[in-house]
Amino acid sequence: MTTQTSPLRQLDKILLATDGSKFSAAAEQEAISLSRLLDSHLYIMSVVHGFPEDDTLNLQYLIEQEEEKAHRYMDAIKSKAVGIKCENILRNGEVPYQEIVDTAEEQQVELIVMGRRGKKNMLRFLIGASTTKVIDNAHCSVLVTPRDSKIEGKNILLAVDASLYNDRITITAINLAKRLKAPITLISIVYDEHDEKHRQDAEKMLERTKKLMEAECLSVKNQTVTDKYAENIAKTAQNIGCDLILIDSYGLTGLKKLLLGNISEQVISLAQCAVLVVKDRLSI
Secondary structure, rough: OOOHHHOOOOOOOOEOOOOOOHHHHHHHHHHHHHHHHHEEEEEEEEEEEEHHHHHHHHHHHHHHHHHHHHHHHHHHHHOOOOOOEEHHHHHHOOOHHHHHHHHHHHHHOOEEEEEEEOOOOOOOOOHHHHHHHHHOOOOOOOEEOOOOOOOOOEEEEEEEOOOOOHHHHHHHHHHHHHHHOOOOEEEEOOOOOOOOHHHHHHHHHHHHHHHHHOOOOEEEEEEEEEEOOHHHHHHHHHOOOOOOOEOOOOOOOOHHHHHHHHHHHHHHHHOOOOOOOOOOOOOO
């Protein structure tokens, strides 16, 4: 296994999607930090979208006002990104998540960074609709940051299973752990209904992943928990003082993809730290 196969092998381009709200503050901070750490080109993006129909007469004025506000905000973020290659992108559209996904594709970014929810979301929703849809539809990996979270390299939690795609997320975790100088905790979930073979396969994958990481001179711990996948990931992350969780997105179709998306959303909703959903560019 070589670092050339990593989905974060270059990370030349990072897209920060921000709406200027307090919920985007952590995402802005992490996008700048990662761009500086990885010497990446940072695209700072905002979307101006529709207004109520009864504002038709003032539509152009309202749009220009919102665009000016967005430009000021993006410039303020840019001013903090000293020494980083930066570019602002303003898009107009009725569907913000689609503008983010399209921009990521057009600019061929390797990572999208965004807040867990935006200013348009009701407080009862822990993960915003736009964030969910970006994760589902983006061609690249997505880093989701809750408000006030900060990646400091305290601990990285990697959710491991017996998937054929496990090497991809493993290499990503290795690369990040090295750059952040962070220890890694591996967690494997085994459900009560799983047969003994599945349990053995999960244990083998856990040990294999641990050995690969130890070969890279990383500090690694592992553990297996039973049932409640999302809840146990979030709980373990909190217990070990984790500031970054890595989970995989497999590019499955139909019901399996639907269930996986559900798990990803649950982890993101429950976690108090940032969550990186790792994707392969080909698994759309």
